[in-house]
Amino acid sequence: MGFSVRELFKKYGDKVVVDHLSFEMNEPGVYALLGTNGAGKTTSIRMILNMLAKDGGTVEWNGAPLSLKTCNVGYLAEERGLYPKNTLMDQLMYFASLRGLSRSEAKERIRYWAERLEATEYLYPPQTGAKAPKPKKADELSKGNQQKIQFMLALLSDPELLILDEPLSGLDPVNTDVFKSIIHEEIGKGKYLIMSSHQMATIEEFCTDLTILSRSKTVLQGNLAEIKKSYGRINLFVKAEQELRPMIERAGITVLSSVGFSYQCRVTGEEQANALLRSLVSQGVTLIAFELREPSLHEIFVEKVGEVHEES
Amino acid sequence: MKSLDLRGTGTVFRYTVQQHYKNRSVLIFLLLLFLGALAVFPIRALIGGQSVTETKIKQVYFRNETGFVIEAEDIKKDAVFAGVEIIDTKDDDAELAKTIASEENAAASVMTIDREKMCFDIRTNYSAASEIGNAEAEALNQVLRQALHQALLRAQSVTAEQETLLHSAVYSQVAKVSDYLRDAEETGTDTHVFANLVYCYLIILLNTLAMSYVFQQCMEEKVSKLVESLLVSVSPTALILGKLLAVTLFIFFGLGLVVLGLFISFQIGSQMTDPQILTDMIKGVIQVDFSALHISGGTIALFLLCILLAYAIAASFSAIVGSCCSRTEDTQHASLAVVLFIMIGYLVGTIVPMFENDAAYNIVSLFPLTSIFSAFPNYVCGKITVGVFTVGLLIQAATAYFLIKTAGRVYRMMIFYRSAFPKPKQVIRMLREERAAAKYAAAGKEDPHGK
Numbered sequence: 001m002g003f004s005v006r007e008l009f010k011k012y013g014d015k016v017v018v019d020h021l022s023f024e025m026n027e028p029g030v031y032a033l034l035g036t037n038g039a040g041k042t043t044s045i046r047m048i049l050n051m052l053a054k055d056g057g058t059v060e061w062n063g064a065p066l067s068l069k070t071c072n073v074g075y076l077a078e079e080r081g082l083y084p085k086n087t088l089m090d091q092l093m094y095f096a097s098l099r100g101l102s103r104s105e106a107k108e109r110i111r112y113w114a115e116r117l118e119a120t121e122y123l124y125p126p127q128t129g130a131k132a133p134k135p136k137k138a139d140e141l142s143k144g145n146q147q148k149i150q151f152m153l154a155l156l157s158d159p160e161l162l163i164l165d166e167p168l169s170g171l172d173p174v175n176t177d178v179f180k181s182i183i184h185e186e187i188g189k190g191k192y193l194i195m196s197s198h199q200m201a202t203i204e205e206f207c208t209d210l211t212i213l214s215r216s217k218t219v220l221q222g223n224l225a226e227i228k229k230s231y232g233r234i235n236l237f238v239k240a241e242q243e244l245r246p247m248i249e250r251a252g253i254t255v256l257s258s259v260g261f262s263y264q265c266r267v268t269g270e271e272q273a274n275a276l277l278r279s280l281v282s283q284g285v286t287l288i289a290f291e292l293r294e295p296s297l298h299e300i301f302v303e304k305v306g307e308v309h310e311e312s
Numbered sequence: 313m314k315s316l317d318l319r320g321t322g323t324v325f326r327y328t329v330q331q332h333y334k335n336r337s338v339l340i341f342l343l344l345l346f347l348g349a350l351a352v353f354p355i356r357a358l359i360g361g362q363s364v365t366e367t368k369i370k371q372v373y374f375r376n377e378t379g380f381v382i383e384a385e386d387i388k389k390d391a392v393f394a395g396v397e398i399i400d401t402k403d404d405d406a407e408l409a410k411t412i413a414s415e416e417n418a419a420a421s422v423m424t425i426d427r428e429k430m431c432f433d434i435r436t437n438y439s440a441a442s443e444i445g446n447a448e449a450e451a452l453n454q455v456l457r458q459a460l461h462q463a464l465l466r467a468q469s470v471t472a473e474q475e476t477l478l479h480s481a482v483y484s485q486v487a488k489v490s491d492y493l494r495d496a497e498e499t500g501t502d503t504h505v506f507a508n509l510v511y512c513y514l515i516i517l518l519n520t521l522a523m524s525y526v527f528q529q530c531m532e533e534k535v536s537k538l539v540e541s542l543l544v545s546v547s548p549t550a551l552i553l554g555k556l557l558a559v560t561l562f563i564f565f566g567l568g569l570v571v572l573g574l575f576i577s578f579q580i581g582s583q584m585t586d587p588q589i590l591t592d593m594i595k596g597v598i599q600v601d602f603s604a605l606h607i608s609g610g611t612i613a614l615f616l617l618c619i620l621l622a623y624a625i626a627a628s629f630s631a632i633v634g635s636c637c638s639r640t641e642d643t644q645h646a647s648l649a650v651v652l653f654i655m656i657g658y659l660v661g662t663i664v665p666m667f668e669n670d671a672a673y674n675i676v677s678l679f680p681l682t683s684i685f686s687a688f689p690n691y692v693c694g695k696i697t698v699g700v701f702t703v704g705l706l707i708q709a710a711t712a713y714f715l716i717k718t719a720g721r722v723y724r725m726m727i728f729y730r731s732a733f734p735k736p737k738q739v740i741r742m743l744r745e746e747r748a749a750a751k752y753a754a755a756g757k758e759d760p761h762g763k
Binding site for chain 1: 537
């Protein structure tokens, strides 16, 4: 059961753009597909959705090849748009009809998502004066508000599998929170989500498992928590009211960066950090913060992608 | 999402049609098209096609200085002037002017010979104060002219049949006896050439009109960046098919509107003038003697079928080319390719009838690019057999099917293509690669070229 991608492969001429990508989701959750620009994320998603012909590999949903017939997919593409001169309501009804929704069902869902995404004023413009309100067209909306409509298009069919490519890019903080809350809701409903983003903090907030792609190849894959655990707690943040750099360096610890009396350090493990803590306390240093933590996804990403670039 | 999954075609078709007819500029275009067609015959009637069915002229003072005898009855033979009093006179121009000024609705006609130019001169005058119109005076002159013509023939003792022969052309013909016997069944070359020309005009008009709409439909989702969102709901083949069907409806609706407009226009024009004048006008424009064509009850059905096949071939070719466009600028290259495609068929189709060669008729009626222009006129003019015509249509149908299928494949393949307008060689290579990859993917294998 679930979703699986095996040995997905694509080339253009002699250039391989997706090199045997495999991953699976056996239970609902969020799977992150990360990578640098041109790593093959969008191409992989297009192949997963059968929009692009595969040169190899399989994509399955509940054991059957994924298709329009076997899986109800919602997709928020990175390259997204709307028919500029058509009214928003017409477009939403069109998409709903393509997904097999009845008119009444479609209207109900559009109303729900319009309220949820705070887009009612565009879809149901208030009446001003005696004239009937003029329905809004896509080109009358800001980019952020268009994105709300695009998100609605992806959610209209109540998809089992939701693929979000850079869902939060270009949104203001208020709308970012609205989108995030909806994503959390979809996760709560037991949906399968595949998310691609360059915003590592966003990915960390939602995802359980991930694949990092670099130059068409998979450079890291697995459960995020386990990956982090495998790195160990090697990031140390120390903040005091006095200069600590000589003391930290004497303990054999590398200072990565410092601002005032705050230090980002890299330790070999918990023992080295504990030794530093004991040393600082014994020397009567007043510590404001002493935090030993796992590397962030951002750091892991930069390290892994950096390794590939160095090798090549 | 396989290439032959056509679910959603109807929805795409309905939406495209709906949006098309919501567009104000489209409605204005259709309205202008209809009004233009509606105006054709009434305008023709107004600018000189008006016939005179009755006259206000009561007396005609007629001075004949030609020496050829023209009786009053010769003028009264015309129904319009049957009740008019024809008065022979020897009065000079000044006296005639006085006479018609004093009479109510009287005209004066003078027929003379201009010895310098060696020609006849017929002049009719009427009083400005009378109710006589210029058209009536023109009509009277026309009748006098006919009467003079008859008087001339009478003077030479020429019969009506001799007169017809006197004006007939001389046809010269050299042919094998077998060809001579078959020619009895065929239409003359002139009619064939003009029938071909008229049909070719119709096809070229239909297809050039379709071309820009097809391009627009092929590029719409690319330009609006909606394609990915749509393709999780509908297959590319269903998407392009639905859109092409919508364009087809639009084009044929426009054509139907023109035909309806012309029909109503003819009815209105017939009320304003003699319908024969309008019929002559049509004959003059088309220059086809319809009575010489082999037209039966099924000809109209065949005509529609041929038009539809020609449209399907040209529109699907436009869709293939249009699918390769990523930007609006690319449509220039695309238009050139489609126009070249259509023009080759058009030129061959219009030139071949002039050669009067059976082999050429058969070839152009079978080869799909030319047969969309030539097969139907060749058939109705009896230049090809039913068998050749049927085979030609079957080849056209097969070509249309192949091109529609290829259009679906190219649209699917080029949907994410965002580079310069590709060369045909490049598109063919991509199609081959795609087919090979699809074969391997279907077999659960990997394309070995990728390793």
